[in-house]
Amino acid sequence: MQETGSREGGTLDEDFEVDNIYTSPVVKVVVGSLNQEFYVHKRRMAEVSPFFKACLSAGMMEQ
Structure with a gap:
């Protein structure tokens, strides 16, 4: 049996990659004439x- 280190069946490398993506700074993007954020x-x-x-x-x- 192989230990993956993840509750959802991914590998430790995959888990680390997800953590890196979603711990980066968040930016606000405003789109369209309705200024949807x-x-x-x-x-x-x-x-x-x-x-x-x-x-x-x-x-x-841009402002």
């Missing part, structure tokens, strides 16, 4: 979007 972890945004990776690594912020 979304709060998203910075690292997750950078991992899934080259656009946001470039914006967040350059310190871009």
Whole structure:
């Protein structure tokens, strides 16, 4: 029997990766004419979007 270290069947590496993503700073993204607000972890945004990776690594912020 193999010990995974996770309650949900993942590996320790997978658990560590999830912890890293969701402990990064949270940024507010305001979208559309209704100014709908979304709060998203910075690292997750950078991992899934080259656009946001470039914006967040350059310190871009619009008001």
